Structure formats: structure tokens, C-alpha cells
Amino acid sequence: MGTSTNRTRAGNASLEQAVEDYDLVILGGGTGSTVAAWTFASQGQRVAVIDRKYIGGSCPNIACLPSKNVLHGARVASYIRRSEEFGLFTDGLRVEMPAVRARKRAMVMGLNEMYLDQYKRTGAEFICGSGRFVGPKTLEVTLSDGSTRLLRGSNVIVSTGTRAALSAIPGLTEARPLTHVEALELDHVPAHLIVLGAGYVGLELAQAMRRFGSRVTVIDHNDRLLHREDDDVTGALADLFGDEGIETALNASVKKVSGRSGESVMLDFEQDGRTTTIEGTHLLVATGRQPNTEDIGLELAGVQLTSDGYLKVNERLQTTATGVWAIGEVAGTPQFTHVSVDDFRVVRDNLMGIHRTTTGRQIPYTLFTDPELARIGLTEKEAQAQGIAYRLFKLPMEGVLRARTLSETRGFLKALVAIDSDFILGFTAFAVEAGEIMASVQTAMIATLPYTTLRDAIWAHPTLVEGLIPLFSSTPSSSTDIPAQVLEAVSVNS
Incomplete structure (x- = not known):
């Protein structure tokens, strides 16, 4: 042309x-x-x-790759702080953000x-x-x-x-807050980082900066971190952040921002009918796109x-x-x-003349906190909202032998399996390398393989994916809200 x-x-x-x-x-x-x-x-x-x-x-x-690069550095910092647990002794940790x-x-x-x-x-x-x-x-x-x-x-x-979206909070734009772009370019550790938003970006960077040495406070208008996830997931995240010393203010509505991020910034927010003012050195906005x-x-x-x-x-x-x-x-x-x-x-x-659509795509999700949160398919909340009956398989990471060798036993694996078949409806892992574990389950879901295929596979030992054997060998519980027509079908087929 x-x-x-x-x-x-x-x-x-x-x-x-x-x-x-x-x-x-x-x-x-x-x-x-x-x-x-x-x-x-x-x-x-x-x-x-x-x-x-x-x-x-x-x-x-x-975005994705630079942030994971920085998050991995924070994970190494966490290991150094835990070094005596592994029989290693250091003279302390100094973080040089440049x-x-x-x-x-x-x-x-x-x-x-x-x-x-x-x-x-x-x-x-x-x-x-x-x-x-x-x-x-x-x-x-x-x-x-x-x-x-x-x-x-x-x-x-x-x-x-x-x-990154900036909401219409008085004084927010004037405070010149960080977005993920500027946060990944910091040449110093913030003394006190206030994170506005408890979604993926906010939680990942909150944990990373805490591990680098910042005091961190996460503020969100919802009542839970990642509030759309199942209760066991949000509870596990809350415990993780609490154990790492990350402060949270939930059910909080920010009314005003004053000052300048990077110097001194103050947020006035309403929580449980009371107005509170918090002061930090830096403000990161992660409230959506x-x-x-x-x-x-x-x-x-x-x-x-x-x-x-x-x-x-x-x-x-x-x-x-x-x-x-x-x-x-x-x-x-x-x-x-x-x-x-x-x-x-x-x-x-x-x-090319081939009809293909976005309808019905299976979307995997991974939150790169440490441990990671990964899921594919239905959550329990979604299944219950849609009236879909399921068997729930769940295993604490303590039951995965590889996790024990790594001293990374925080978290769990869980899977939803259809009541009237052995097909996997959804899988969630809050675990070390959860995204990698999820990939094996996702492959089985794409191929519409029954969960027993994963249970009976010969996985290399000791690996994290090997945890699928005890997971799917455990005794499942059933969802309490089982539609009558499903129960009837199960009864007839049995």
C-alpha cells in the first residue's frame, strides 16, 4: 500500500x-x-x-511486570527479617530504594x-x-x-x-497523591504511607511498602479487604495484614484531604458515625480505573x-x-x-473470517500479595447467589508437604465441585505460589476433566501442586442452599 x-x-x-x-x-x-x-x-x-x-x-x-519486580524485592526483605527461622543470622536489614x-x-x-x-x-x-x-x-x-x-x-x-481514577474528594487532586506509577518510582521508603483503596493494587503495594519498612494504613469504604471475595478469603487477608502490622480503616468514607503527598498529608474520614483524622507522609490512591x-x-x-x-x-x-x-x-x-x-x-x-466471541470466557485472577490469592471459576458467594449446588473441598496449606519444607503454611486450597457431576466449578488458593497451583486446576476445567483426574494423578513429590491430592481426597461438605430440582436429579441418577 x-x-x-x-x-x-x-x-x-x-x-x-x-x-x-x-x-x-x-x-x-x-x-x-x-x-x-x-x-x-x-x-x-x-x-x-x-x-x-x-x-x-x-x-x-x-504496571504488571515492574510491580511484581518490586513485590519480589519486598518478599526477599521479608525472608531476611525471618532469616533466623532458617538458621541464618544477619546484622540487620537496610533497604535502599534507589x-x-x-x-x-x-x-x-x-x-x-x-x-x-x-x-x-x-x-x-x-x-x-x-x-x-x-x-x-x-x-x-x-x-x-x-x-x-x-x-x-x-x-x-x-x-x-x-x-488510575481520582475520586472527587475535596483536596485530593491538590494533594498530588501517588498512583501505582509514581509508587514504583519512589527513591525512599515512606515514613507513613496511607493507601486509599483495598483492591488488588492497593493491597499489593501496601504489603510491599510495609516490608520495606513503612508504616502503612489502608483505608476503604467497604467492610472487608477485597470485599467481593468469599468470607474465608477476606478473613485470611485481614489476618495476614494484621500479623504484618498493616493498619486498616474499613467502612470509612473520606471527606477531605489536605497537605501534600511526599511531605505531610491528612485525611478526614467518617467511620461508624465518628470523624477521624489521620496524618501520613505519603498518599497512594488505588480506588479504581x-x-x-x-x-x-x-x-x-x-x-x-x-x-x-x-x-x-x-x-x-x-x-x-x-x-x-x-x-x-x-x-x-x-x-x-x-x-x-x-x-x-x-x-x-x-x-480472518472465523467467528469467535468473548462470551463465556474463563478468567483467572491472581493477587500477588505474599501469600498469593488465585482463583478461577465460581466463588462460593457466586454459586450461592446463582442457586448452584456444590460440594466444597478444602485443605489448609499445612496439609501440603512442600509448603512445610518452605515454612510457608499460611492459607488454604479449596474447590467447588458440581453436586450432579464431578466437574470443577471453581477453585481458590490463598497460598505460596497460588497462581502456579491454580494453573493445573484451570487446565482440568478447560478440558472438562473430573476432579478425580487431579486426585489420582502422579504429581512429582514434593511439589505444591501435589497438594491437589489431599485436597480432592478430603471429605467434601455440601452447600446448604441446594435447589430442589438438583436434589431430585441427583436422587434419580443415584
Whole structure:
């Protein structure tokens, strides 16, 4: 494909500029869209990816991988503090955050080099600039030197992601709080970090900073940490945070913020009818995300938004504009990198004429606290809300021999199995390396294997996944809310 002449409007100026034609133009360099670029380019298509700053998007630069890098450093700090438990004696622990940051930056740099090499090998073009639609399937890109390019794609993918949301609390914006981006760039340990929000980001960073030496207080308006999880999970998290000296203020409504994060910041919050003021040195906001859909000319492309600002898409991830697709969080997809990669598969197949949808996808979740929380499929709360009967298998991690060798016996494994079959409905692990254990169960669920397959498998000894044998060999309990029709079916089949 070459160039053509197109008359378009950018801002208030009418410009005549050569349009560069591509098979695929991608606005936003997230993981799913990056894999899309490499895939289609390697098939001989002309592909361009536009991103303001990050090669590969947020995940390898400011989110998933950098945060796990820092969290692992905090885990090492925890082991050093526990060193005498392992027969090792040290003269104390000194945390140098510039060195923690340098390790993270080195990893990010290596990832950037790897991504750029992949762009070169596949022939996809990465354009660092600010892109916006100026017409159907046509984008204007403003480069760092102020010059512009016009790109038109036979198809366009929007993958601009989300960013940390700041709620309308008086004084919050003026306090210049940290988000996860700034928290991962700290060159010192906060004396007292106040974390606003008890979701995944807030809990992971709260534990990490506590282990680095901060006093940490978590404030949330819900009555439990990760309040949507089952009660045994939220209770276990509360015990973990209590044991590590992390303070929590739950059922708390923040009324006002004053001061400046990094110096001195105060929060006034209402809890149980009383108003309390807490003062810290730093404030981290982790209360949710908002989509990056402003000021990118979506209305000029015919792309509509949902009521909460995400791209309106169908189950094939098509937007309301012909030839414009969406991948990742900006499409309202669950906010995980691994789901954005599956979004790519959905778009890829549909562009190839293969019908594929997002309906009924099985989404794994992992919270990277230590121990981790991992789950797939139904929770007990969800099963009960839907009237689905189940058998509950549950095992404390003390029953997993590998956990004993590691001195990591906090937590449990549990699985929900259908009453009228041996199929696994859901699995939760609050355990060391829980995400790795979950993967084996998820594979069985994908293959619709009965739980007895995992119970009777020959797992290597001693490994953590070997804990599935005692888990599924234990005596299950049944949910108390079993629909009458299910009981009748079980009775007939037996």
C-alpha cells in the first residue's frame, strides 16, 4: 500500500496532507495490541502501532511486570527479617530504594529492547506519538518534534487502556497523591504511607511498602479487604495484614484531604458515625480505573461510548464503527494483561473470517500479595447467589508437604465441585505460589476433566501442586442452599 491525498481537519486548521495507508493501524500499545501488531506484520501485512510513550504498553513499563519486580524485592526483605527461622543470622536489614528502583528499571529496559527487536523482526512499525481520529479509520499522529503524520487503516484497533481514577474528594487532586506509577518510582521508603483503596493494587503495594519498612494504613469504604471475595478469603487477608502490622480503616468514607503527598498529608474520614483524622507522609490512591477515551477523536470515527466511558463493543469486540475494533481495558475487558491477549485472539479470528466471541470466557485472577490469592471459576458467594449446588473441598496449606519444607503454611486450597457431576466449578488458593497451583486446576476445567483426574494423578513429590491430592481426597461438605430440582436429579441418577 502507498499514500494518497486526503483533505482533513486537525484542530481548527484545514490541512492537505499525504495519507499513509496500512492494513492495520493500532492506537495504543498494550500487550494485546502489541501481539496483534507482531502477528499480522509477520504475515506480511503493513502494520503501525501508535503510543504516546510506552513500548508494549503499561504492563512491561509501569504496571504488571515492574510491580511484581518490586513485590519480589519486598518478599526477599521479608525472608531476611525471618532469616533466623532458617538458621541464618544477619546484622540487620537496610533497604535502599534507589537500588530497588534500579533493578526494576533494568528489567524494564531489557523488556523494551526485546520488544523493539520483535518489532524489527516482524516488520511492524512502532510510532511514538499522540494519535487521534480525524475521520473514519484515519488517525493523525503528532510526533515529539511537533510534526504530524496521517495514517489510514483497512482496519483499526483501539487499545488505549485505563488510568488510575481520582475520586472527587475535596483536596485530593491538590494533594498530588501517588498512583501505582509514581509508587514504583519512589527513591525512599515512606515514613507513613496511607493507601486509599483495598483492591488488588492497593493491597499489593501496601504489603510491599510495609516490608520495606513503612508504616502503612489502608483505608476503604467497604467492610472487608477485597470485599467481593468469599468470607474465608477476606478473613485470611485481614489476618495476614494484621500479623504484618498493616493498619486498616474499613467502612470509612473520606471527606477531605489536605497537605501534600511526599511531605505531610491528612485525611478526614467518617467511620461508624465518628470523624477521624489521620496524618501520613505519603498518599497512594488505588480506588479504581477510568478509560482513556478523551480527546482521541472517537466521535469523528463514529465510535460510541458506554455510559461509563468505555468503548461500546459487541461480543466480537467490534465498535460501532465499521472496521474499528477494541482490545483490552478500554473495551471494558477485565483489567488483566492475560485477558487483553485473549481479546487479540478474538479480533484476529474475526478478521480472518472465523467467528469467535468473548462470551463465556474463563478468567483467572491472581493477587500477588505474599501469600498469593488465585482463583478461577465460581466463588462460593457466586454459586450461592446463582442457586448452584456444590460440594466444597478444602485443605489448609499445612496439609501440603512442600509448603512445610518452605515454612510457608499460611492459607488454604479449596474447590467447588458440581453436586450432579464431578466437574470443577471453581477453585481458590490463598497460598505460596497460588497462581502456579491454580494453573493445573484451570487446565482440568478447560478440558472438562473430573476432579478425580487431579486426585489420582502422579504429581512429582514434593511439589505444591501435589497438594491437589489431599485436597480432592478430603471429605467434601455440601452447600446448604441446594435447589430442589438438583436434589431430585441427583436422587434419580443415584
